[in-house]
Amino acid sequence: MTTKKCSSKEHNENEAIKYCQICKIYMCNQCDDIHSKLCTNHFSFFLKDDYNETFSGICFENEHFNQLEYFCKTHNKLCCVSCISKIKGKGNGQHSDCDICFIEDIQDEKRNKLKDNITILENFSKNLKSDNEELKEVLNKIEKTKEELKITVQKIFTELRSALNNREDELLFDIDQKIDNTFLDKEIVKRGEVDPNRIKEVLIKGKKIEEEWNNDNLKEMINDCINLENNINYINKIKESLEKYNSSKLDIHFIPEENQINNFIKEIKSF
Numbered sequence: 001m002t003t004k005k006c007s008s009k010e011h012n013e014n015e016a017i018k019y020c021q022i023c024k025i026y027m028c029n030q031c032d033d034i035h036s037k038l039c040t041n042h043f044s045f046f047l048k049d050d051y052n053e054t055f056s057g058i059c060f061e062n063e064h065f066n067q068l069e070y071f072c073k074t075h076n077k078l079c080c081v082s083c084i085s086k087i088k089g090k091g092n093g094q095h096s097d098c099d100i101c102f103i104e105d106i107q108d109e110k111r112n113k114l115k116d117n118i119t120i121l122e123n124f125s126k127n128l129k130s131d132n133e134e135l136k137e138v139l140n141k142i143e144k145t146k147e148e149l150k151i152t153v154q155k156i157f158t159e160l161r162s163a164l165n166n167r168e169d170e171l172l173f174d175i176d177q178k179i180d181n182t183f184l185d186k187e188i189v190k191r192g193e194v195d196p197n198r199i200k201e202v203l204i205k206g207k208k209i210e211e212e213w214n215n216d217n218l219k220e221m222i223n224d225c226i227n228l229e230n231n232i233n234y235i236n237k238i239k240e241s242l243e244k245y246n247s248s249k250l251d252i253h254f255i256p257e258e259n260q261i262n263n264f265i266k267e268i269k270s271f
Contacts, residue, residue, distance in 0.1 A: 004047060006031055020044040021058065021065055059083065062091030071106045074098035156271070202231050 004016040006028035016026035020035060022042040027035055035044065045058055059066050059080035066080035072095045084100050085092040124131075206228045209221050 016047055018044045018046055019065055021067075024065075062094070064091070069103060070100050071103050072098045072100055073106075078103065153271075160268070202228050 004019075004026045005012055006014045006016050007025040008028070008031050011028045011030060014028035014030070016028055018027045018032045018035075019025070020027065020039070020042050021044065023035070023039070025031075026047070027044070032044070035042070057068055059068050059078070059082070061079070061083060064080050064082040066082055068078040068080055070079050070081070070084055071077070072079050072083070075095065075098060077095075079095050079100070082092045083095045084098075086096050087093060088096060202224070205224055209224055213221065
């Protein structure tokens with residue numbers, strides 16, 4: 001039961017400890033003292049979280065606080081006039097469509113069944129301790145099995161993710177290797193961004209050497225010749241890369257079998 005506040009305007013911040021069924025009010029300690037002296041014939045009861053443990057004859061369902069006068073055969077439950085109200089809403093009428101009778105009309109049936117129920121309960125009580133121990137063992141086994149299953153699932157999907165990631169890395173690496181090694185020398189491209197001016201300089205110097213060949217500076221001229229040859233090799237590599245690309249048109253594709261992928265996904269979903 002939720003905590004209720006006192007119905008008195010003066011004490012509406014105080015927690016209620018009692019409810020008067022006649023006055024339909026909640027009362028704090030102070031109000032209860034006055035009420036109990038002035039209204040000695042009123043029926044009031046304590047509001048406790050454990051109210052179900054002590055039978056008071058009061059209906060606590062949806063806080064009706066009416067006398068329990070009826071029996072619901074459908075739910076095997078005592079109920080009050082608000083429970084069987086034909087007007088449903090605001091917590092009323094929840095048993096209006098049930099099989100209802102007065103409490104007095106069910107007493108013979110309950111009394112006759114009581115003996116059998118006592119016998120059943122006595123037999124249960126004899127083995128209750130061992131049954132409880134067995135139930136604990138069963139629950140422990142269930143918990144252990146559950147954790148083992150979860151660990152197995154996590155392990156399998158961790159392996160699957162790892163395998164997929166590794167295969168992805170392999171394919172990406174293969175793409176880099178096949179394209180770069182076949183069509184593209186990245187170093188050539190990097191050099192090509194800065195080399196044109198230097199090539200012009202080497203070319204001018206080469207023409208000058210040809211015009212002014214001098215054995216006195218033989219080493220320097222030979223070195224310049226080597227530089228000229230290296231630049232020619234560099235230009236040839238660029239042309240070779242272009243020719244390779246133009247001849248093959250980068251005919252590399254990643255086209256896995258769609259049915260194979262769909263079947264693989266279906267298998268995973270069926271785990």
